[in-house]
Amino acid sequence: MEEWRENAYNCFSSGHKFCREPCPVTQVTRNENHTPTAFHTNVVAMDKGLLSLKDVADDYVHCTQCGACELRCPNTLFVGDFYRARTETVKVVRAMRALMVDEGLDREGWKLWNRLTNELKNEPVLGVENGQPNGQEHVRDWAEGLDLPIGGETVMFVDCEAAFYRTSIPRATAQILQKAGVQFGLMNEQWCCGGPAAEMGYVEQSRRFAEHNLADWRASGTKRIIAIEPHDYVHFTEDYPAYFGDEFEIEVVQIVELVAELIREGRLKLEKPINRTVTYHDPCRLNKRKGIYEAPREILRAIPGLTFKDVDHVTQWSYCSGGGGGLPVEKPEITAEISRRRLARAQDLEVDMLVSACVWSERPLATAGRDAGIEVRDIIELVAESAGIEVGGDLGASAEVPEETG
Amino acid sequence: MSAVTTIDAPVVDELEAIMGGEEGAVLTNVSSRVNRTRVPAPFPVHRWAEFLPAAVVMPRTAEQVSEILKLANRHRIPVVPRAGGTGLADGAVPLRGGIVLDVKLMNQIKEVDLVDRTVTVGPGINMLKLNEELRPHGVFFPDAPASYPCSLVGGRIACSGMSLLNARYGHTRDLVVSMQLVLPTGEIIEVGEGGGRKLRKSSTGYNLKQLFMGHQGTLGIVTEATLELAPRAEAEFAAFFAFDDYMKAHATVGNIARSGLGTIAGVVLFDEHKIAYLRRDDEAFIPMPPWVVSVVAVALYGAKVEVQAASRRIMELGRSEGGRYTGDEMADGDWASRHDRYANPLHGRLPDGKVAPMSWHCEDAAINFSALPKVREEWHELVASYRERYGIFDDWGMYAYTTGAYKPWGDLLTEIDVGIWEQELDDENWAGWVSLKHEIAKVSLKHGGSITSCHGATRAGDAELVAQEMGSGWDAMKKIKRTFDPNNVMNPGKLMLDEAYADENGGGPR
Numbered sequence: 012m013e014e015w016r017e018n019a020y021n022c023f024s025s026g027h028k029f030c031r032e033p034c035p036v037t038q039v040t041r042n043e044n045h046t047p048t049a050f051h052t053n054v055v056a057m058d059k060g061l062l063s064l065k066d067v068a069d070d071y072v073h074c075t076q077c078g079a080c081e082l083r084c085p086n087t088l089f090v091g092d093f094y095r096a097r098t099e100t101v102k103v104v105r106a107m108r109a110l111m112v113d114e115g116l117d118r119e120g121w122k123l124w125n126r127l128t129n130e131l132k133n134e135p136v137l138g139v140e141n142g143q144p145n146g147q148e149h150v151r152d153w154a155e156g157l158d159l160p161i162g163g164e165t166v167m168f169v170d171c172e173a174a175f176y177r178t179s180i181p182r183a184t185a186q187i188l189q190k191a192g193v194q195f196g197l198m199n200e201q202w203c204c205g206g207p208a209a210e211m212g213y214v215e216q217s218r219r220f221a222e223h224n225l226a227d228w229r230a231s232g233t234k235r236i237i238a239i240e241p242h243d244y245v246h247f248t249e250d251y252p253a254y255f256g257d258e259f260e261i262e263v264v265q266i267v268e269l270v271a272e273l274i275r276e277g278r279l280k281l282e283k284p285i286n287r288t289v290t291y292h293d294p295c296r297l298n299k300r301k302g303i304y305e306a307p308r309e310i311l312r313a314i315p316g317l318t319f320k321d322v323d324h325v326t327q328w329s330y331c332s333g334g335g336g337g338l339p340v341e342k343p344e345i346t347a348e349i350s351r352r353r354l355a356r357a358q359d360l361e362v363d364m365l366v367s368a369c370v371w372s373e374r375p376l377a378t379a380g381r382d383a384g385i386e387v388r389d390i391i392e393l394v395a396e397s398a399g400i401e402v403g404g405d406l407g408a409s410a411e412v413p414e415e416t417g
Numbered sequence: 418m419s420a421v422t423t424i425d426a427p428v429v430d431e432l433e434a435i436m437g438g439e440e441g442a443v444l445t446n447v448s449s450r451v452n453r454t455r456v457p458a459p460f461p462v463h464r465w466a467e468f469l470p471a472a473v474v475m476p477r478t479a480e481q482v483s484e485i486l487k488l489a490n491r492h493r494i495p496v497v498p499r500a501g502g503t504g505l506a507d508g509a510v511p512l513r514g515g516i517v518l519d520v521k522l523m524n525q526i527k528e529v530d531l532v533d534r535t536v537t538v539g540p541g542i543n544m545l546k547l548n549e550e551l552r553p554h555g556v557f558f559p560d561a562p563a564s565y566p567c568s569l570v571g572g573r574i575a576c577s578g579m580s581l582l583n584a585r586y587g588h589t590r591d592l593v594v595s596m597q598l599v600l601p602t603g604e605i606i607e608v609g610e611g612g613g614r615k616l617r618k619s620s621t622g623y624n625l626k627q628l629f630m631g632h633q634g635t636l637g638i639v640t641e642a643t644l645e646l647a648p649r650a651e652a653e654f655a656a657f658f659a660f661d662d663y664m665k666a667h668a669t670v671g672n673i674a675r676s677g678l679g680t681i682a683g684v685v686l687f688d689e690h691k692i693a694y695l696r697r698d699d700e701a702f703i704p705m706p707p708w709v710v711s712v713v714a715v716a717l718y719g720a721k722v723e724v725q726a727a728s729r730r731i732m733e734l735g736r737s738e739g740g741r742y743t744g745d746e747m748a749d750g751d752w753a754s755r756h757d758r759y760a761n762p763l764h765g766r767l768p769d770g771k772v773a774p775m776s777w778h779c780e781d782a783a784i785n786f787s788a789l790p791k792v793r794e795e796w797h798e799l800v801a802s803y804r805e806r807y808g809i810f811d812d813w814g815m816y817a818y819t820t821g822a823y824k825p826w827g828d829l830l831t832e833i834d835v836g837i838w839e840q841e842l843d844d845e846n847w848a849g850w851v852s853l854k855h856e857i858a859k860v861s862l863k864h865g866g867s868i869t870s871c872h873g874a875t876r877a878g879d880a881e882l883v884a885q886e887m888g889s890g891w892d893a894m895k896k897i898k899r900t901f902d903p904n905n906v907m908n909p910g911k912l913m914l915d916e917a918y919a920d921e922n923g924g925g926p927r
Contacts (some may be wrong), residue, residue, distance in 0.1 A: 038442070042449075067448050
């Protein structure tokens with residue numbers, strides 16, 4: 012708490028609230044307690060003895076950790092660097108959730124999700140009830156028939172949603188890399204990256220998973236990780252270095268930047284036209300958290316036949332799928348509404364496909380897309396298709412193609 | 418201060434029933450109440466608990482608002498409307514507990530009429546968001562305060578806000594064609610110029626619309642507004658001129674304001690203290706030579722054919738008293754970022770120069786052009802003396818904005834920005850702050866000004882002067898309040914309006 016006091020006062024003193032309207036959760040609930048400013052006001056009020064952690068625990072559930080608020084903070088925009096006081100809001104949410112775990116105030120849904128993750132060593136993405144059809148013995152099932160080696164200098168890290176639910180994405184990725192001549196392997200024993208646990212406040216578990224994965228990489232001489240998913244990328248580039256300090260020697264590559272480079276250098280040829288009208292959904296963790304928005308646009312413009320109706324990445328600071336930060340586990344109805352609104356934006360553009368680059372966004376977006384009559388696909392799946400690859404695997408919620416586009 | 422009204426369980430049940438049992442529509446948990454006590458203006462954090470409402474309600478329809486107000490009358494419960502909660506005069510701060518009626522869920526766009534040029538919205542919508550939706554139609558709602566990215570239409574009406582583009586497009590009061598509102602006793606009424614919802618001018622009956630502009634939640638709650646649609650400006654032009662003398666800059670503002678150029682959207686005058694404040698971060702503010710002590714900014718909006726021609730005249734007028742054009746980089750960058758840099762807590766400085774995060778108080782007044790230089794002198798002297806005495810205040814300088822809608826001459830929204838180290842507030846420092854505000858307001862009145870141009874006079878320090886400023890009109894204002902709100906349920910304690918009920922209960926507030 013003490014650590015975040017000054018940061019909270021900087022927001023409290025400003026009170027401009029420019030962060031609110033871009034916040035995807037605020038847009039839906041319109042509840043001041045679910046705003047970035049409330050996350051700081053609560054800290055001040057706790058400091059003054061008006062509120063306890065128990066009083067505010069539910070407030071901090073209402074965040075996807077997309078980072079829009081931080082981008083729109085006038086303190087940060089104008090003088091944050093000068094005073095070394097950029098407003099940290101995502102970290103505050105995570106810290107408060109960690110305190111909730113410490114004091115036994117964590118939410119039931121998150122508790123169950125993380126307990127099962129701890130048991131399975133990967134997230135229970137196929138359901139939290141009954142027996143688990145996923146788990147470590149199935150973690151590489153998606154790769155069946157692809158003949159991928161284990162270990163090596165470069166390892167492709169496949170996050171849980173992709174490994175067990177939307178297996179078309181890792182299959183597409185692996186085959187693209189094979190076709191472009193990129194040498195890579197899979198982990199010997201891949202656990203969840205630990206990122207979701209960190210987002211929900213389970214810091215010890217997150218760190219334990221990170222330690223396991225790092226040890227696995229080191230044991231197989233890995234120097235470079237290809238993160239095929241934006242949440243993993245944030246976790247590997249922010250949390251892992253925070254856990255391990257200077258000793259963390261692994262280079263982390265984001266798949267869209269790598270694929271854009273392969274196309275640019277002519278190592279990957281996209282020749283099969285995809286005759287669809289699409290728009291692109293900027294995944295929050297790429298666009299808002301890591302500033303990666305050019306590479307996916309470069310990729311889409313390289314796919315023959317595609318009509319690409321772009322919405323600039325700054326406008327998309329206000330967009331989200333609602334799929335991040337554990338929100339769908341605790342507040343699935345808010346996630347669904349955020350996705351419904353995102354699809355309505357796509358409808359305005361009269362496209363028949365919404366392309367994302369984040370597997371966690373694609374389940375809620377595709378679910379909303381079925382009602383909106385818009386197919387939701389992953390950018391890497393499209394690249395594979397255009398490269399003439401028969402991908403295989405499971406398309407998850409996108410498997411059921413909306414009638415209008417079918 | 419009179420007692421804070423709490424609410425017992427049966428009343429909460431009634432509220433729940435009005436809201437149809439919708440989850441989250443009636444909030445009584447302490448965090449919901451704590452987060453709806455303050456606005457961005459300096460707040461007595463050491464007395465936070467005194468301002469907590471008893472419950473928060475988030476209605477979706479005018480009928481629900483009506484039922485809530487009827488309930489409030491039955492039980493004599495204060496109701497404080499809250500839109501964005503971004504006001505700078507505490508209009509949305511509950512002084513006596515009761516119900517905060519939060520309109521943020523009433524944020525729908527109900528109709529865009531491109532033929533008769535109106536857009537009809539709920540009071541919970543933000544202007545930036547509204548304009549994002551209007552952009553494809555080539556029109557916009559030109560109400561552009563400094564809080565453009567965060568304030569909501571309902572609050573703009575309740576405060577009778579100021580738009581930076583007023584000289585071209587008018588203020589909020591000029592941009593609301595008509596509105597639906599719920600009176601304090603629960604009747605739902607439509608007020609406009611006259612009959613139809615989309616008429617700009619009529620002579621039938623009283624002009625009730627303006628009565629409900631700037632009432633600060635004391636006369637009812639707006640539930641729908643029909644707003645003006647202006648064509649999106651084909652061309653925007655901004656220019657900044659630097660001066661070595663404030664009076665030359667002041668004269669230049671007058672020259673521009675009286676020029677008769679119809680495309681002028683606004684003229685802004687920065688004084689020496691404001692320049693010094695912005696220079697505290699020389700990485701963010703575009704550097705200017707040390708001789709610069711004042712800046713005049715001008716913005717033109719309109720069709721290309723008129724803006725291009727007018728811009729040439731502006732370049733002459735800007736230099737007419739020795740001003741120097743500061744360059745295109747500042748013209749483009751600073752005008753575009755005007756909403757973001759208007760005050761920053763991190764620039765706070767204690768008298769010894771130490772950095773401290775300070776809350777921003779923007780003391781706004783309406784001042785005639787001729788009186789501005791004298792008011793400026795007296796205000797800075799006041800802030801300097803309080804700064805020395807209390808050690809928690811800081812002078813962030815002054816802006817003056819042309820403020821006559823469609824006629825930028827004559828008077829200016831004049832603001833002095835005062836930083837306050839809120840963390841250090843105690844009873845003594847708070848009393849010092851209120852006293853400073855009071856003295857600043859008295860200077861405005863002394864020079865024939867108004868204690869507020871756009872924020873409202875609802876804060877301690879200002880509020881005690883409302884009767885004095887209203888003068889011979891004060892009795893009429895009290896009669897109106899008592900007629901519309903016989904039980905004083907709407908935002909009680911604000912604007913000295915408890916006086917309206919003095920005959921009934923021996924002079925004390927209800």
